[in-house]
Amino acid sequence: MSFLKKKLQHLDYWILLPYLALVLIGIVMVYSASSAELLTLRSSPFTYVIRQIAFAVVGLFLLFFCYFMKIHLWYSRRFVIILLVLTFLSLLGLQVLRIIHPAAAQNGAVGWYDFGFFNVQPVEPAKLSLVLYFAFILGRKEMFLRRNNYLKTLWPPVVIALGVMFLTLLQPDMGGAAILGFIVAVMLFASGIPWIVSLGVGGILLVGLGTAINFLGQLSSSSLILKVLHLRLYQFDRLRAFMHPFALEKHGGAQLVNSYYAINNGGWFGRGLGNSIQKRGYLPEPYTDFILSITAEELGVIGASIILLLIGLLIVRSFLIGMRSHNTYHMLICYGISAMLFVQTLFNVGGLLGLLPITGVTLPFISYGGSSMLVLSVCIGLVLNVSASEQRLRESQVPSSLS
Numbered sequence: 001m002s003f004l005k006k007k008l009q010h011l012d013y014w015i016l017l018p019y020l021a022l023v024l025i026g027i028v029m030v031y032s033a034s035s036a037e038l039l040t041l042r043s044s045p046f047t048y049v050i051r052q053i054a055f056a057v058v059g060l061f062l063l064f065f066c067y068f069m070k071i072h073l074w075y076s077r078r079f080v081i082i083l084l085v086l087t088f089l090s091l092l093g094l095q096v097l098r099i100i101h102p103a104a105a106q107n108g109a110v111g112w113y114d115f116g117f118f119n120v121q122p123v124e125p126a127k128l129s130l131v132l133y134f135a136f137i138l139g140r141k142e143m144f145l146r147r148n149n150y151l152k153t154l155w156p157p158v159v160i161a162l163g164v165m166f167l168t169l170l171q172p173d174m175g176g177a178a179i180l181g182f183i184v185a186v187m188l189f190a191s192g193i194p195w196i197v198s199l200g201v202g203g204i205l206l207v208g209l210g211t212a213i214n215f216l217g218q219l220s221s222s223s224l225i226l227k228v229l230h231l232r233l234y235q236f237d238r239l240r241a242f243m244h245p246f247a248l249e250k251h252g253g254a255q256l257v258n259s260y261y262a263i264n265n266g267g268w269f270g271r272g273l274g275n276s277i278q279k280r281g282y283l284p285e286p287y288t289d290f291i292l293s294i295t296a297e298e299l300g301v302i303g304a305s306i307i308l309l310l311i312g313l314l315i316v317r318s319f320l321i322g323m324r325s326h327n328t329y330h331m332l333i334c335y336g337i338s339a340m341l342f343v344q345t346l347f348n349v350g351g352l353l354g355l356l357p358i359t360g361v362t363l364p365f366i367s368y369g370g371s372s373m374l375v376l377s378v379c380i381g382l383v384l385n386v387s388a389s390e391q392r393l394r395e396s397q398v399p400s401s402l403s
Helices: 002-009 013-040 047-068 077-100 123-140 142-146 150-169 174-190 195-219 223-229 234-243 254-266 291-323 328-353 370-396
Strands: none
Touching (some): 013 291, 077 123, 150 174, 291 328, 328 370
């Protein structure tokens, strides 16, 4: 009990309270955004909100589980290897599922395993896997990096990262692959590697991503491989709709156009909770990728801005905890998680504002979805654990070390 009491004394409320606020807001907005559509389908209006509450409860349990764990347990070779193997197997399994069960594809993409109540999206835990893997590798190989032995140290993790990104592209999920690449680039840059080397590795990731996209584009012209991979031209329609949403409203631009209408209808203070027009059949699945558009329509720009400020607080706080950490492993975990939150929010908000192509990336803690909620809750638990460890270290005045 004394361990639990001491651990709770170092709980970082600058992380916990914004997390709880975002989860609660997400539950309210998932119900508001989904209930009208469910009633139209003659289903219970509470279907999705009950699931979201269940995800939130399990996520909170995982958060405190990761918080009370000894953080050095994550810093073991066996754990990291098992995590990477599971990541590759889950992503490869999606391609097997595409072949043996083509009907599982939606809009040409197979990105999750459907277990009825819960859909598992392997790309979500893959993000955390790469964060933990690169924190492990760059933390363990710190002395080699200081001796300028970059090639020998970096080529294995870069190849693994490219493999995970390529398997994500095969779904196809360009947004998820780009997020994975961004996380890797941030962690490499934060590890103390000279910026020239970081840019070179980043260039390799970009070239690899571009080559994979081109490769998939070449494959899409073959009817035989098209049947195997079930690639669709809807991705190109999305890109064209991003450039000319109103001109191509009936050919892929409807989501972005209705997102604009929703934001415009809300104004500064919104139409009131539950009073969105665009969620009533105009904006498809308004409780997922475009939930912030519905939030802006009902709660106004001010309400949407509060959500973004809370997410921004988590990002900045995680970054500051990493910056103040006394060892590379703690630092890279915090930087990787803050990068994950930042780029996922950037892609979601950029998509609904028309600043970036729509990639199907969810808004952290707000959009409906179990995989994202659970993985991000684990991430917050890890940041809280690092924060508590660093606080105890400063209080005891003992140099940081990893056993």
